[in-house]
Structures are given as structure tokens and as C-alpha cells.
Amino acid sequence: xxxxxxxxxxxxxxxxxxxxxxxxxxxxxxxxxxxxxxxxxxxxxxxxxxxxxxxxxxxxxxxxxxxxxxxxxxxxxxxxxxxxxxxxxxxxxxxxxxxxxxxxxxxxxxxxxxxxxxxxxxxxxxxxxxxxxxxxxxxxxxxxxxxxxxxxxxxxxxxxxxxxxxxxxxxxxxxxxxxxx
Ligand code: NI
Numbered sequence: 001x002x003x004x005x006x007x008x009x010x011x012x013x014x015x016x017x018x019x020x021x022x023x024x025x026x027x028x029x030x031x032x033x034x035x036x037x038x039x040x041x042x043x044x045x046x047x048x049x050x051x052x053x054x055x056x057x058x059x060x061x062x063x064x065x066x067x068x069x070x071x072x073x074x075x076x077x078x079x080x081x082x083x084x085x086x087x088x089x090x091x092x093x094x095x096x097x098x099x100x101x102x103x104x105x106x107x108x109x110x111x112x113x114x115x116x117x118x119x120x121x122x123x124x125x126x127x128x129x130x131x132x133x134x135x136x137x138x139x140x141x142x143x144x145x146x147x148x149x150x151x152x153x154x155x156x157x158x159x160x161x162x163x164x165x166x167x168x169x170x171x172x173x174x175x176x177x178x179x180x181x
Contacts, residue, residue: 068083087122
């Protein structure tokens with residue numbers, strides 16, 4: 001990442017919207033040499049996520065192709081911010097769970113997505129300490145959704161082509177209409 005980009009994200013960064021091609025890239029791992037920039041990137045990500053507002057945001061969604069995301073599933077009055085760097089799902093349950101998902105890169109669009117119900121994820125926290133999290137419910141869905149972003153995958157990719165196209169056309173139409181006002 002260029003020094004200019006690092007400076008730019010001290011302001012709240014814009015969230016990329018589909019069909020921005022940067023959302024489709026596979027992000028690279030965060031390296032030790034990235035560490036001094038992580039705090040700055042994380043601040044920008046939280047600012048963008050809370051402004052939206054949303055419960056999760058991956059670095060590629062603000063145009064930074066690094067394997068990290070932020071999330072906060074806490075209630076409105078009690079923030080529970082989490083940073084997951086280089087996350088990797090190491091175990092998934094056989095049983096599946098279906099829940100409605102949305103995405104800040106597809107504003108206003110929602111669909112039911114089926115994923116493994118429980119997962120085990122290993123990651124590094126902001127300071128580089130290795131951690132492990134067992135998740136089910138909303139947390140499991142959120143982590144899988146955000147890790148998908150790091151591989152250029154969007155929740156609509158889990159839908160049938162028919163449903164995906166309906167959603168993409170609806171998004172494009174709404175974006176056109178908003179631009180007109
Ligand atoms: Ni998303």
C-alpha cells in the first residue's frame with residue numbers, strides 16, 4: 001500500500017459497491033511488514049462500518065487487498081469491536097444453517113444464505129497474537145461472509161443464478177434512481 005493510501009484512510013473511507021472489480025480480488029495475507037499500518041487501516045474500517053451502519057467489514061471493501069476484517073455484533077449501546085487478521089476456518093460442522101444476509105457492498109439487498117452452522121476459526125488479533133474462536137449462529141455466518149470477501153466472494157455467489165441476477169438488477173436500478181435525485 002502506498003503512503004498516500006495510508007494517509008487517505010485516516011478519513012472515513014468509502015465502501016466499494018458492486019460491481020467494483022476490486023471486490024473480486026483475492027486478498028494477500030497481512031505480513032509483519034504491514035503491522036505498523038494495521039492500526040490506521042483498522043480505524044478506517046471501523047469508522048466506515050459504524051457509519052454505514054453494519055456488523056462486519058472486510059479490508060477489500062475499502063479497496064485494501066489484505067486478509068483482515070472487522071466486526072461488531074454487540075447491541076447498539078454496547079460496542080464489541082473485533083479485528084481478525086489472516087483468519088482461516090479450520091473446521092466446519094456437517095449441519096447447515098440458513099439466515100438472511102446483507103452486505104455493505106450491496107446496499108439494500110438481502111437474501112437467505114445457507115452455510116455450515118458451526119465453525120472454528122484461527123486468526124491473529126490486531127497485535128499479532130494468535131487466537132481461536134468457536135462460533136455458531138450469527139457470529140458463524142458473519143465470519144464466513146467476511147472471509148469470503150477476502151477471496152473475492154460475495155454472498156450472492158451462494159444463491160442460484162436466477163436469484164443473483166434479480167438482486168444485481170435491483171441494485172443497479174436503485175443506484176441509477178438514487179443518482180437521479
Ligand atoms: Ni459483505
